Amino acid sequence: MATQPNPLEDALQDFQFPQREAAFFYGLFLRGHTAEELRRDIEVPGAVLAKWDRESERQPQLRPLLERVVRYRQHVLAIFENLVAHDASTQKLQ
Helix, strand or coil: CCCCCCHHHHHHHHCCCHHHHHHHHHHHHHCCCCHHHHHHHHCCCHHHHHHHHHHHHHCHHHHHHHHHHHHHHHHHHHHHHHHHHHHHHHHHHC
């Protein structure tokens, strides 16, 4: 008997590889997008955080998932920042 796919499990699988997402954004940076606009795309905006906070008050079971999303995006941003900083230091050496 096959088990039904669990959408939550599938979504959580996406959180295992922040390096892939950071590499995607770094590729955009190398193609001419500014680091600042990419940072805005990676970060979870304050208005969204406020909305998620209100939503998790109504549905407390969502809070762990939403917190994980925020931590993941912070991790992606940190990796992206390291890539950009490395790129900048490499450019100075040339």
